[in-house]
Amino acid sequence: PKEIFLKDYKMPDYYFDTVDLKFLLGEEKTIVNSKIMVFPRVEGSKFPLVLNGDDVKLISIKVNNEDLKEEDYVLDSRHLTILSPPTGSFTLEIVNEICPQNNTSLEGLYKSSGNFCTQCEAEGFRKITFYQDRPDIMAKYTCRIEADKSLYPVLLSNGNLIEQGDLEGGKHYALWEDPFKKPSYLFALVAGKLASRDDSFITRSGRKISLKIWTPAEDLPKTEHAMYSLKAAMKWDEDVFGLEYDLDLFNVVAVPDFNMGAMENKSLNIFNSKLVLASPETASDGDYAAILGVIGHEYFHNWTGNRVTCRDWFQLSLKEGLTVFRDQEFSSDMGSRAVKRIADVSRLRNYQFPQDSGPMAHPVRPHSYIKMDNFYTVTVYEKGAEVVRMYKTLLGSQGFRKGMDLYFKRHDGQAVTCEDFYAAMRDANDADFANFLLWYSQAGTPQVKVTSSYNSDGRTFTLKFRQEVPPTPGQAVKEPMFIPVALGLLDSSGNNLSLSSIYHDGVLQSISDNDQPVYSTVLRLTKKEEEFVFTNIPERPVPSLLRGYSAPVRMETDLSDDDLFFLLAYDSDEFNRWEAGQVLARKLMLQLVSDHQQNKTLVLNSKFVEGLRSILTDSSLDKEFIAKAITLPGEGEIMDMMEVADPDAVHAVRTFIRKQLANALKAEFLAAVENNRSSAAYVFNHPELARRALKNTALAYLALLEDAETANLVLNEYKNASNMTDQFAALVAIAQKPGETRDTILADFYAKWQHDYLVVNKWLALQAMSDIPGNIENVKNLLNHKAFDLRNPNKVYSLIGGFCGSTINFHAKDGSGYEFLGEVVMQLDKINPQVASRMVSAFSRWKRYDEHRQNHAKAQLEKILSANGLSENVFEIASKSLA
Ligand code: HT7
Ligand code: ZN
Secondary structure, eight states: OOOEEGGGOOOOSEEEEEEEEEEEOOSSOEEEEEEEEEEESSTTOOOOEEEEOSSOEEEEEEETTEEOOGGGEEEOSSEEEESSOOSSOEEEEEEEEEOGGGOOSOSEEEEETTEEEEEOTTTTGGGTSOBOOSTTOOEEEEEEEEEETTTOOEEEESSEEEEEEEETTTEEEEEEEEEEEEOGGGOOEEEESOEEEEEEEEOTTSOEEEEEEEEOGGGGGGGHHHHHHHHHHHHHHHHHHOOOOOSSEEEEEEESOOSSSEEOOTTEEEEEGGGTOOOTTTOOHHHHHHHHHHHHHHHHTTTBTTTBEESSGGGHHHHHHHHHHHHHHHHHHHSOHHHHHHHHHHHIIIIIHHHHTSTTOOOSSOSEESOGGGGOOHIIIIIHHHHHHHHHHHHHHHHHHHHHHHHHHHHTTOEEOHHHHHHHHHHHHTOOOTTTTHHHHOOSOOEEEEEEEEETTTTEEEEEEEEEOOOBTTBOSOOOOOEEEEEEEEOTTSOBOOOOEEEETTEEEESOSSSSOOOOEEEEEOSSEEEEEEOSOOSOOEEEESTTOOSSOEEEEOOOHHHHHHHHHHOSSHHHHHHHHHHHHHHHHHHHHHHHHTTOOOOOOHHHHHHHHHHHTOTTSOHHHHHHHTSOOOHHHHHHTSSSOOHHHHHHHHHHHHHHHHHHTHHHHHHHHHHTOOOSSOOOSHHHHHHHHHHHHHHHHHTTSOOHHHHHHHHHHHHHOOSHHHHHHHHHHHHTSOSHHHHHHHHHHHHHHTTOHHHHHHHHHHHHTOOSTTTHHHHHHHHTSTTOOTTOHHHHIIIIIHHHTOHHHHTOTTSHHHHHHHHHHHHHHHHOHHHHHHHHGGGTTGGGSOHHHHHHHHHHHHHHHTSTTOOHHHHHHHHHHHO
């Protein structure tokens, strides 16, 4: 397989002006006719025109209306090359054949539940027709679709519907025209039996936008929340960024077979149905929140991604990091900012940090790839969003908005790079960003060590920082990064001290420009080691560092446990209050893991229990915040901090602490359950979901107890639940313990919900993730359950992905978990390489485990790599993991 490098980027020799597509959709084959107006980048130049094509059968090719002779072009398995095109502009007309019904890869044109749909990002358009399939080729498209009217009554594509009508033989057609230039990855087509929920949105300039969400008719009642989310997102983008929707129609289509969450095709977003369909009975608060976030995300792409797009795929974070940042901010404004930040940082730590310290570590802007699909990663998305957030931290809200405005003013309608975004932020604010661009090119999570000292004579408080960026594949030596550290200093009553000035590099800098007191500031670290001295500090403060998680780093401080308990109780920055509890919990867990490994008796620190008790009973706190604050760091997070990850010890210790907390805080947990039951009708709003979050977190603790009273309570919560959030939470709580009750309730849940595939997927995932001993047999049986299908990505993510998330069974010492995954990956690769490569990624951290486990995992990776006809997707992940 060929590796593609950023340094090799070349501007195209030819651009496309207009593209007129015609699709004759058929049951056995589909005929595609594409007419393109081509023009050379440099007038008078003579280069071959190389088009991409993958699994596409050429029928005819014309240049300026003349059939090309065979000697005028070369066709290989991946390209169609026109050897000497005319100089100047010309028309190119290609007719080709494809077979969507045999396309199980779910990229290009394929069928989902009998309907036609497309997925072109990143390089799927080449599976539809021959094209220069790269994002810097932006053209205006029309699309005419012809199909059987009774089988495919709805025909959709990008832009405006300009004509439709009936044809002979029971067929009909629709002609769509998109007035905006777009890259091929934003092209979309849908044809099928669908119904729509219709609504409208009046923009701030008074235009009426027609909004339609398309699903099979029976699912329409479940689209109310998606429509609410869409309208909220449209309003938010106007209010916060001044960005208005630019066409008169916005379509969303939900399909059950989809490799990722959703796709932002211009004016025709296509969604995985699990991110559209919701009802109180079938979807949990988590599902509702995900729908809000992803509907927002895809809508926000209309400006950050579509109007301004990427020059090449290495720049993916230009649109994805920025759009994730935008959807995070949207969700924060719609709910609790602190809780959203906690959730996002937890995700970064649990998924991105391990990637950034493993064999697949890559910069936010990767330097090379074999298959671009493998780079839709937590690094490009989530770390990329943190990079965007740092601009905002450095510039403030207004400065950031000025940067965004300039970015759109300069680049609307263009395909650009991460430097262009950086330059807009810098120029709009006349800012000095030092070596900030390293965030795009250096992989690895920076480690920052902080030590502090107080001088009572001089009334100064000194913070010394030392940063290190660990080596990653292909990047042995790193330069120091530009790290913004937001902070405040707490006095002994827990109030923020007023900050006047700082000595840095021998220069005294005033913190405030006017006479207003300032209680927090942002330090700019740029060197390997540096020191900041705060003046006029009347007492030894407790520093609250990296407030709001102002940079994606691992920070280690010299704060004592007492300092951390103090921050947990008093910090005005809610994120750091939570963080103090997490640092304490991580220290405690690592200590207990070490005790467990040495066969010592485990004892839980009573101060920790009391710290959590006071959080749990603090009625001034947001209930969702309490739920987060009493939840221990995940097992993956702890394993990631160990020299050699020990799944058994980490699982045993986390379970031990949870049981101890359940015993010690039983009365408080019972009160949390009693006082926070849902009101009669389910409402998805912050106060209500916060009550449910607290109640269900408490319930999960209580379910660990051995007494009949709590067992009954949990069972009753399951039986009396009036919505999926509560019902599933009770099921999860019950399923923690092996036994008859577990088996009966799991069977009851399936019997109730077998008609609803999205609910059944939750049931599959819950069982797959289970850490009950020997669960692999159950998972193997579920592979053959009628509810499972290897061709449907959602089911694979639930069952196989869920299994890979189980600490005990996936990492079983005898290698059975690894062997199971190896076999599934090889089967899956023949069906859907993108999904197979996501699954094989579960092996990528194999070197973090003991020698015995390493041998088992390595054997599976070697077996996979020796398989016949292995896809490039799986090859890239498996070979990089082994290297
Ligand atoms: N921009 C979309 C990416 C996407 C995708 C990428 C590769 C393969 C399949 C895919 N489906 C969607 C999703 C997003 O908004 O981030
Ligand atoms: Zn996106």
